[in-house]
Amino acid sequence: MTFPHRHLLGIEQLSAPDLTRLLDLADTFLEISERPIKKVPTLRGRTVINLFMENSTRTRTSFEIAAKRLSADAVNISGSGSSTSKGETLLDTARNLEAMRPDIVVLRHSASGSPHFIAQRVGCAVVNAGDGAHEHPTQALLDCATIRKHKGRIDGLEVAICGDITHSRVARSNILALSRLGARVRVCGPGTMLPVGIEAMGATVVRRLDDALDGADVVMMLRIQKERQGAPLIPNTREYARTFGLGPRNVGLAKPDAIIMHPGPINRGVELDPAVADGSRSVILDQVTYGVAVRMAVLYLLGGGIEVSTSGGSAGSDAEKRS
Ligand code: CP
Numbered sequence: 647m648t649f650p651h652r653h654l655l656g657i658e659q660l661s662a663p664d665l666t667r668l669l670d671l672a673d674t675f676l677e678i679s680e681r682p683i684k685k686v687p688t689l690r691g692r693t694v695i696n697l698f699m700e701n702s703t704r705t706r707t708s709f710e711i712a713a714k715r716l717s718a719d720a721v722n723i724s725g726s727g728s729s730t731s732k733g734e735t736l737l738d739t740a741r742n743l744e745a746m747r748p749d750i751v752v753l754r755h756s757a758s759g760s761p762h763f764i765a766q767r768v769g770c771a772v773v774n775a776g777d778g779a780h781e782h783p784t785q786a787l788l789d790c791a792t793i794r795k796h797k798g799r800i801d802g803l804e805v806a807i808c809g810d811i812t813h814s815r816v817a818r819s820n821i822l823a824l825s826r827l828g829a830r831v832r833v834c835g836p837g838t839m840l841p842v843g844i845e846a847m848g849a850t851v852v853r854r855l856d857d858a859l860d861g862a863d864v865v866m867m868l869r870i871q872k873e874r875q876g877a878p879l880i881p882n883t884r885e886y887a888r889t890f891g892l893g894p895r896n897v898g899l900a901k902p903d904a905i906i907m908h909p910g911p912i913n914r915g916v917e918l919d920p921a922v923a924d925g926s927r928s929v930i931l932d933q934v935t936y937g938v939a940v941r942m943a944v945l946y947l948l949g950g951g952i953e954v955s956t957s958g959g960s961a962g963s964d965a966e967k968r969s
Pocket of ligand 1: 701702703704705706776785909910911
């Protein structure tokens with residue numbers, strides 16, 4: 647069965663069956679990372695270019711590892727190390743990279759819509775690795791995969807997303823993905839960090855953190871995205887931590903078996919107390935582990951990998967049989 651999308655630009659373009667297919671496939675790829683030899687030949691001969699015009703630790707590294715575990719050739723380019731620092735436009739950069747015949751370009755950029763712009767102008771597949779405050783689709787996919795692993799389902803869960811919602815591409819992609827898969831999503835943050843009209847995406851706005859946490863199955867805390875804000879949107883960080891931070895004093899308002907998530911990077915002691923970030927409910931590092939598996943699934947489907955069985959053997963063993 648072919649994947650009905652040439653690019654992965656956002657969750658907005660994906661149906662619930664598309665999302666489930668990606669999550670099922672990621673589950674099959676998870677096992678490859680636990681092997682002594684973490685490599686299958688599925689995308690041998692394919693080339694993936696990671697073009698990261700904004701800083702990244704998790705996303706860039708996991709796309710590179712994902713490509714290498716599928717035996718694709720992975721090339722990394724950062725904004726400061728590219729000729730955009732000499733004045734070259736993003737489009738010229740993309741066209742020059744396309745002339746080297748990559749199969750997939752993974753783009754992170756501060757401008758919302760830049761992967762969509764590039765996807766319309768190049769011949770290879772384009773993956774959005776985070777575009778401004780718009781979308782971060784693979785983050786939402788890895789978050790959904792982590793929730794499914796820990797809660798066994800997404801349908802019917804109460805998910806609280808708390809923090810700087812206005813500037814969060816993670817929040818947008820997660821609201822779309824989680825509500826499409828049947829979760830009820832509440833968003834909470836200071837009034838200056840709650841965008842007008844966010845309810846239209848499928849979220850309920852809750853003003854007080856205690857109310858957002860009440861009865862939640864999943865609590866997702868977000869960093870204040872200072873790099874996307876103009877004037878400061880809060881009086882000071884200490885007051886923010888007191889009012890909108892998650893710590894030992896309020897984490898108990900969520901359900902006893904609630905999981906605590908954060909896309910990273912964490913600002914410890916601001917949105918999340920270290921005791922909770924490193925506590926027994928935290929699944930933050932599981933999110934990072936799923937990041938590799940989800941990105942393998944995305945590269946596999948866009949890179950023309952042959953569909954693997956998700957009902958029997960692992961993705962890796964099927965891929966090896968085809969080598
Ligand atoms: N979650 C996330 O996108 O992290 P990075 O910015 O480190 O890639």
